[in-house]
Amino acid sequence: MSAAAGATIDAVVDQVDIVADQVVSLVLRRADGRPFQPWQPGAHIDVHVGDGLVRQYSLCSSPDTLDHLRIGVLHVPDSRGGSKAVHALLAGTPLTISEPRNNFPMRESRRYLFIAGGIGITPLIPMLEAAEAAGKEWTLVYGGRSRNTMAFAQQLEDRYGPDRIRIIAEDEVGRLDLDQILGMPRAHMLVYACGPGGLLGAVEERCMGWPPGALHTERFVASTLGAAAANAPFEVELARTGTTVTVPNDKTILEAVEEVGVRVLSSCRGGLCGTCETPIISGEPEHRDAVLSEEDREAGEVMLVCVSRAAAGCPRLVLDL
Amino acid sequence: MTVTTHEANVLGEDPFETANLLDPYPFLGRLRDAGAVSYLESTGSYAVAGYQEVYEVLTDFETYISSGGLGPRDIRKDSGWRPPSILESDPPIHTVMRRALTGVINPSTVRALREPFTPPAVELTEQLAQRRTFDAITDLAEKYPLRVFPDAVGIPDVGREHLLPYGNMVFNAFGPENYIFKQAFAQGDEHAAAVMRNCQRENLDDVGFGAQIWKRVEDGLITEQQATLLVRALLSAGVDTTIFGIGNTLSVLARYPEAWAQLRDNPKLAKFAVDEALRLESPFQKFHRTVAVDTVLGGVHLPAGAKVLVFLGAANRDPRKWGENADEFDLNRNASGHVAFGMGLHQCVGQPIARLEMEIVLQQLLQRVATIEPDGAPVPILHNVLRGFESLPVRITAA
Numbered sequence: 001m002s003a004a005a006g007a008t009i010d011a012v013v014d015q016v017d018i019v020a021d022q023v024v025s026l027v028l029r030r031a032d033g034r035p036f037q038p039w040q041p042g043a044h045i046d047v048h049v050g051d052g053l054v055r056q057y058s059l060c061s062s063p064d065t066l067d068h069l070r071i072g073v074l075h076v077p078d079s080r081g082g083s084k085a086v087h088a089l090l091a092g093t094p095l096t097i098s099e100p101r102n103n104f105p106m107r108e109s110r111r112y113l114f115i116a117g118g119i120g121i122t123p124l125i126p127m128l129e130a131a132e133a134a135g136k137e138w139t140l141v142y143g144g145r146s147r148n149t150m151a152f153a154q155q156l157e158d159r160y161g162p163d164r165i166r167i168i169a170e171d172e173v174g175r176l177d178l179d180q181i182l183g184m185p186r187a188h189m190l191v192y193a194c195g196p197g198g199l200l201g202a203v204e205e206r207c208m209g210w211p212p213g214a215l216h217t218e219r220f221v222a223s224t225l226g227a228a229a230a231n232a233p234f235e236v237e238l239a240r241t242g243t244t245v246t247v248p249n250d251k252t253i254l255e256a257v258e259e260v261g262v263r264v265l266s267s268c269r270g271g272l273c274g275t276c277e278t279p280i281i282s283g284e285p286e287h288r289d290a291v292l293s294e295e296d297r298e299a300g301e302v303m304l305v306c307v308s309r310a311a312a313g314c315p316r317l318v319l320d321l
Numbered sequence: 322m323t324v325t326t327h328e329a330n331v332l333g334e335d336p337f338e339t340a341n342l343l344d345p346y347p348f349l350g351r352l353r354d355a356g357a358v359s360y361l362e363s364t365g366s367y368a369v370a371g372y373q374e375v376y377e378v379l380t381d382f383e384t385y386i387s388s389g390g391l392g393p394r395d396i397r398k399d400s401g402w403r404p405p406s407i408l409e410s411d412p413p414i415h416t417v418m419r420r421a422l423t424g425v426i427n428p429s430t431v432r433a434l435r436e437p438f439t440p441p442a443v444e445l446t447e448q449l450a451q452r453r454t455f456d457a458i459t460d461l462a463e464k465y466p467l468r469v470f471p472d473a474v475g476i477p478d479v480g481r482e483h484l485l486p487y488g489n490m491v492f493n494a495f496g497p498e499n500y501i502f503k504q505a506f507a508q509g510d511e512h513a514a515a516v517m518r519n520c521q522r523e524n525l526d527d528v529g530f531g532a533q534i535w536k537r538v539e540d541g542l543i544t545e546q547q548a549t550l551l552v553r554a555l556l557s558a559g560v561d562t563t564i565f566g567i568g569n570t571l572s573v574l575a576r577y578p579e580a581w582a583q584l585r586d587n588p589k590l591a592k593f594a595v596d597e598a599l600r601l602e603s604p605f606q607k608f609h610r611t612v613a614v615d616t617v618l619g620g621v622h623l624p625a626g627a628k629v630l631v632f633l634g635a636a637n638r639d640p641r642k643w644g645e646n647a648d649e650f651d652l653n654r655n656a657s658g659h660v661a662f663g664m665g666l667h668q669c670v671g672q673p674i675a676r677l678e679m680e681i682v683l684q685q686l687l688q689r690v691a692t693i694e695p696d697g698a699p700v701p702i703l704h705n706v707l708r709g710f711e712s713l714p715v716r717i718t719a720a
Contacts, residue, residue: 187665188380240589274673291423291429
């Protein structure tokens with residue numbers, strides 16, 4: 001379980017909509033009626049779901065409207081209570097949340113390819129809007145089990161048209177054909193993918209044929225499906241240097257460490273080249289790179305500090321820096 | 322949209338002239354100052370030497386394609402001297418080969434090499450530390466990669482003597498067919514045949530990178546011919562460049578005694594020293610791309626089919642990117658972003674192996690050598706596209 005980070009906000013559930021089979025969308029407003037702080041596509045909030053549980057949910061409303069926030073939540077039968085508690089909420093219920101934070105920022109590029117698996121669509125929705133507003137060349141490939149489980153699919157198709165939005169329902173046309181989708185790398189195109197680990201693993205494998213740094217992913221943790229991965233600030237102790245730095249939500253370990261003047265060799269800064277691989281002395285990492293093998297991930301002896309972070313429930317990493 | 326264009330500045334100077342190869346930097350400075358894009362009369366190609374334009378050409382792999390070959394000729398029209406390598410391919414052919422290679426050479430497979438790569442470096446540096454003078458090229462830089470890299474690929478001992486001459490052919494062919502090219506190709510068939518033999522499945526051991534690449538054939542990811550070409554790519558790209566990387570790093574450090582002292586105090590900085598040295602003295606100085614569709618770069622119209630000569634080594638010394646001291650070695654500089662390994666889609670896959678070899682050699686040398694300084698003038702190598710030294714005499718004091 002991730003620790004609550006920073007100040008909390010008293011919010012109210014303003015609206016509850018069933019947007020797909022097992023998926024609800026909640027519209028949240030501040031209890032004091034004030035607007036939320038500005039946020040960027042890819043951001044999420046912490047939601048205190050009761051019994052000390054905190055879950056992260058990606059924002060799928062528009063960053064242009066700060067009077068409310070919208071999240072989409074998939075009900076997971078075997079989850080440890082997060083999604084169940086959220087599904088039980090009714091309009092008018094008070095709810096404690098955090099201000100929006102961003103660990104999945106959208107970087108400037110000429111072209112974008114968005115890949116969503118199931119509820120992984122949520123953080124991508126504001127990205128589509130931003131790409132469209134900036135006149136970028138973009139497409140979304142959105143895969144799910146069947147159309148009735150795929151939240152926001154119809155609205156997106158209606159809004160942007162079938163050329164931009166490709167809905168791939170498994171019961172109609174089968175699974176996402178990643179060889180076809182990713183078999184032809186494009187110059188100056190970034191790939192943003194969000195969904196379950198199996199899909200992201202397959203996307204990462206194919207993106208090995210893309211330029212280093214092209215792929216950006218947000219991985220869902222199984223226990224909090226429907227939520228972004230653990231995103232609390234954490235501390236990193238630099239064993240050789242003898243200092244400790246706090247890594248806030250909007251910075252990578254690499255950035256935080258460089259800010260205090262400690263040097264780490266890096267190249268792609270996107271989890272793809274492995275140059276910044278750093279030995280871990282203690283603590284549990286959450287690997288977000290595309291290069292370490294399964295054995296490496298399990299061994300937990302090294303991590304790529306340009307993208308990977310501390311795991312949920314691990315407030316402190318000690319690194320050989 | 323209307324784009325205002327102007328003619329490229331026409332340059333009469335030849336980058337492949339002997340004097341410009343032996344000491345490239347004065348010419349590269351003039352080329353950078355001539356404008357964003359120049360036209361070289363000598364090769365009939367356009368040239369980019371500023372960081373911004375070099376970066377653009379490297380990253381826009383749809384406009385500046387590789388399948389025309391890295392030399393001045395367009396190998397699509399006029400077939401090359403060998404079947405095209407991964408370097409000479411575009412997506413989607415490039416994509417499956419790159420995926421296979423990245424699956425084989427990655428941080429975990431390279432991390433495992435530190436152990437076998439260390440003892441030969443210990444042995445070599447121990448011997449050299451007992452001498453007062455040695456040649457950093459022939460006694461060290463040329464010896465080390467040849468001891469460790471062919472083993473990592475898993476090729477037999479027989480035929481290893483062909484690796485350096487073959488690499489010399491491959492890289493010199495990225496320049497014009499001048500006397501240097503002809504010299505490199507004098508016994509070309511023999512070297513090429515020997516290297517190709519070592520790329521075959523039956524001639525590779527069962528554990529090296531070569532065998533791992535061939536496993537991708539069983540997985541159905543690549544064809545047998547592609548596997549052969551990928552092993553060939555490793556063998557041709559992985560030896561010379563690393564030798565030059567080690568040699569160039571030592572050539573720089575011999576001139577900067579304060580940096581050597583700083584590194585002795587803090588050997589952890591070795592990899593930063595290597596990175597900064599690669600920026601300053603980039604082994605792979607230049608190659609060509611081919612313009613796929615009419616385009617505009619730096620205000621200059623480039624027609625489809627034109628060749629663009631990309632000067633990596635000049636981009637790495639562009640003062641607009643690196644500041645006024647771009648021509649100086651600065652151990653405290655953040656050299657990340659340099660293009661010594663290329664950038665983008667075709668960025669060197671072997672980069673982590675090369676970095677590992679260079680770091681190990683430097684760290685072992687730092688342990689045993691208190692001071693290092695030039696012992697006479699270094700002899701630059703005469704090469705169309707690589708920058709390095711034939712000989713680099715140094716005088717040392719043992720630690």
